[in-house]
Amino acid sequence: MEITVTVNGKTSTHNVPPRMLLVHYLREVLGLTGTHVGCDTSQCGACVVLKDGISVKSCTVLAVQCDGANIVTVEGLAVNGNLHPVQEGFWEEHGLQCGFCTPGVMMAAYQILQDNPNPSEEEIRAGLEGSLCRCTGYHNIVRAVKYAAEKMKAAPAGQTPTAVAAGSGEAVP
Amino acid sequence: MFPAEFDYTAPATIDEAIRLLQQRDDAKILAGGHSLLPAMKLRLMTPAMLVDIGKIPELRGIEIDGSLRLGAMTTYRMVLDSQAACSRLPILVDSISKIGDKQVRNMGTVGGSLAHADPAADLTAVMLALDARLTARGPNGERTIAIDDFFVDMLMTALDPAELLTRIEIPLPQGRAGTAYAKFAHPASGYAVVGVAALLSLATDGTVQDCRIGVTGAGPKAQRARAAEDALRGQQPTADRLADAAQQAADGLDILGDIFASADYRANLVRVYTRRALEQAAARAG
Ligand SMILES: Cc1cc2nc3c(=O)[nH]c(=O)nc-3n(C[C@H](O)[C@H](O)[C@H](O)COP(=O)(O)OP(=O)(O)OC[C@H]3O[C@@H](n4cnc5c(N)ncnc54)[C@H](O)[C@@H]3O)c2cc1C
Ligand code: FES
Ligand code: FES
Numbered sequence: 001m002e003i004t005v006t007v008n009g010k011t012s013t014h015n016v017p018p019r020m021l022l023v024h025y026l027r028e029v030l031g032l033t034g035t036h037v038g039c040d041t042s043q044c045g046a047c048v049v050l051k052d053g054i055s056v057k058s059c060t061v062l063a064v065q066c067d068g069a070n071i072v073t074v075e076g077l078a079v080n081g082n083l084h085p086v087q088e089g090f091w092e093e094h095g096l097q098c099g100f101c102t103p104g105v106m107m108a109a110y111q112i113l114q115d116n117p118n119p120s121e122e123e124i125r126a127g128l129e130g131s132l133c134r135c136t137g138y139h140n141i142v143r144a145v146k147y148a149a150e151k152m153k154a155a156p157a158g159q160t161p162t163a164v165a166a167g168s169g170e171a172v173p
Numbered sequence: 174m175f176p177a178e179f180d181y182t183a184p185a186t187i188d189e190a191i192r193l194l195q196q197r198d199d200a201k202i203l204a205g206g207h208s209l210l211p212a213m214k215l216r217l218m219t220p221a222m223l224v225d226i227g228k229i230p231e232l233r234g235i236e237i238d239g240s241l242r243l244g245a246m247t248t249y250r251m252v253l254d255s256q257a258a259c260s261r262l263p264i265l266v267d268s269i270s271k272i273g274d275k276q277v278r279n280m281g282t283v284g285g286s287l288a289h290a291d292p293a294a295d296l297t298a299v300m301l302a303l304d305a306r307l308t309a310r311g312p313n314g315e316r317t318i319a320i321d322d323f324f325v326d327m328l329m330t331a332l333d334p335a336e337l338l339t340r341i342e343i344p345l346p347q348g349r350a351g352t353a354y355a356k357f358a359h360p361a362s363g364y365a366v367v368g369v370a371a372l373l374s375l376a377t378d379g380t381v382q383d384c385r386i387g388v389t390g391a392g393p394k395a396q397r398a399r400a401a402e403d404a405l406r407g408q409q410p411t412a413d414r415l416a417d418a419a420q421q422a423a424d425g426l427d428i429l430g431d432i433f434a435s436a437d438y439r440a441n442l443v444r445v446y447t448r449r450a451l452e453q454a455a456a457r458a459g
Contacts, residue, residue: 001181018181018223040174042211045276054250054279060210061280064181065203065225108275130274 003067007032008076016063022056023047025063026073034074034103038132045131048104049073055111057130074103077110085151086110086144095144097135105131109145113152121146176213183225187232187310187337190224194335195312197222202337204246204285207277232284232339237261241343245284252283261345263457264302264352264370268295271356273363284338287323290330290394292429293364297324297395299354301387302370303343311336327393350374351457355449357390357442359433365390366434367442369398369422371450373410373458381405384418386447391439392427400424401447410455419448 004013007030014029026032026049038046040059047058050072077084086106089095096102105128112119112127119127124145125138133141184190194200201220203209204227212218226232232246237257249269252258259266272278272286272295286296287307305320312335323331332338346352356368370387384405386398404418423440430436 017178019176019178021175024175040214042207042277045274048276055276056280057276060207062181062203062206062210064183065206065227067183111275127275130276 001064001067003064005063005066005069005071007071008073018062018064020063021059022049022051022061022063022066022071023058025066026058026071029063032073032075036100036103038100038104043132044101044104045108045128046101046104048107048131050107050111053114055108072107074106077106084110085148085155086113088151089144089147090141093140093143093147095136095140101131101133101135105133105141109141109148112145113149117153118149119145174214176210177216177219179213179220180222181225182222183228185228187226187229187339190226190229190337191311191335193222193224194337198334200224202226202288204288205248205280205282206285207273207281208285208289208291226337237345240345243283243341243343245288245338245340246282247284249278249281249283253278262303262343262352264299264354264372264454267354267453268299268356268368268370271295271358271363283341287341288330288332288338290324290328291364292327292393292395293359293362293366293368293390294395295354295356295365295368295389298365298368298370298387298389300341300343301395301397302352302354302372302385304372304385306342306344307338308340308342309333309336310339315339321397324394324396329394346372346374348374349379349458351454351459353450353453353457355446355453357446367391367439367446369443369446369450371447371454373405373451373454375410375458379409381408381410386422386450388422388426388443388447391423391443392429394427396426398422398424398426398443398447405451410451410458412452415451415455416448419444419451422447 002015026035036046038044042060048055049058086109108131124142200222203223203225232244234244235255236242286294300320307318352372354370356365359366367390372385374383376382384402389395401418401422404421408414423443428436
């Protein structure tokens with residue numbers, strides 16, 4: 001089936017089998033391997049991306065369901081080569097160890113901050129319940145999200161990922 | 174993992190969806206996909222065609238006046254975002270905010286949860302307590318199904334294969350009334366080992382006028398705890414009376430055991446979580 005999808009600001013059309021999952025479309029058709037497959041059973045959140053501004057587990061969405069949609073993956077977070085505050089937070093606060101969960105956690109974190117620019121530690125932890133990390137014990141991930149929140153408050157303008165800005169305009173930083 | 178091959182179509186109208194379902198008896202409806210796709214990836218389900226109802230605008234939305242009306246494709250997220258719905262029916266926050274995780278709530282739909290009729294789903298019990306009326310449309314037109322008649326057995330509902338659940342209508346409790354949901358979540362899956370939903374409405378003299386209790390997780394389908402409801406009607410909702418009624422909550426229920434919780438243990442959870450849900454509902458009734 002032919003689908004037209006905007007991913008990280010770039011629109012393209014492909015013929016995909018209906019059973020192709022969004023995560024395989026991103027990784028194998030588009031070559032965007034930042035989005036990972038962890039559990040493949042909708043539990044771990046390694047595969048989280050934004051679909052029309054909301055975070056989804058791309059292992060549990062069909063590519064054909066995204067015909068006409070605007071997708072942002074971890075590769076779309078940085079603006080003109082500058083790390084997004086969420087990415088910077090993970091760098092500064094040592095929010096990753098092996099890094100396998102990280103792309104999904106960052107996309108989940110991105111949405112937490114979109115829904116609530118000033119989350120408490122508890123709210124960050126609750127917001128990340130769909131993301132499993134086997135390495136960090138979560139403390140530094142929470143610090144990374146806090147860092148991003150502070151940073152985004154300080155400089156709210158100009159931090160919309162290019163990809164989101166180019167899409168449906170759903171997302172605000 | 175990926176599903177077995179299937180044909181896919183995303184009709185723009187309800188009638189078109191029904192026509193497609195009628196043509197193909199090996200077709201299944203795809204809503205949020207968060208029960209169906211995991212099952213298809215495990216090849217537990219192998220429908221030959223999916224009719225995606227995600228592109229039908231009229232199935233999505235929330236209206237509230239004398240009643241709360243949810244389009245079947247309304248996501249959990251949309252319900253939680255509705256200030257009007259959540260303030261009138263705090264039971265929706267109790268239950269929906271504990272379903273899966275943020276990403277599951279972004280995709281999962283109210284109609285999908287009810288139509289799937291998972292024995293451990295949360296909204297099944299909630300809708301029983303709230304006395305929801307479901308609207309279904311099929312080849313023979315539209316009909317209304319009372320929630321008490323909707324759940325037939327494990328993963329089985331009163332819907333015909335070519336019928337679409339279109340709308341869920343919840344009467345808004347009037348006067349002094351309170352709702353609450355209490356769940357003992359499975360530590361790994363988050364689904365209800367037992368979940369209890371309660372609605373209490375009080376007469377002007379403060380006695381319990383009506384009470385509806387829905388129980389999920391305990392048996393093959395969501396059930397009403399009628400013995401406890403009956404015990405409470407006409408009583409003052411004091412802590413003692415609520416506890417006495419909760420003691421009868423498992424009476425007459427079909428209760429199953431599994432590797433995680435025996436039937437006896439589940440029956441006990443039903444009593445304990447009924448008491449908690451009733452106490453919360455009574456406190457909210459004021
Ligand atoms: C990781 C994870 C955790 C979860 N945790 C919980 C939890 O704690 N509690 C809980 O209750 N649920 C939980 N769920 C299930 C989730 O709530 C599902 O979204 C829900 O059960 C099904 O809704 P859906 O919109 O995704 O339906 P789908 O998966 O698309 O469909 C489910 C079934 O219903 C049928 N159907 C759907 N819509 C209609 C309709 N309008 N008319 C007729 N038939 C229809 C479909 O054909 C299919 O058979 C979890 C799911 C996941 C992946
Ligand atoms: S790979 Fe999608 S949730 Fe784990
Ligand atoms: S950093 Fe290794 S799984 Fe999270």
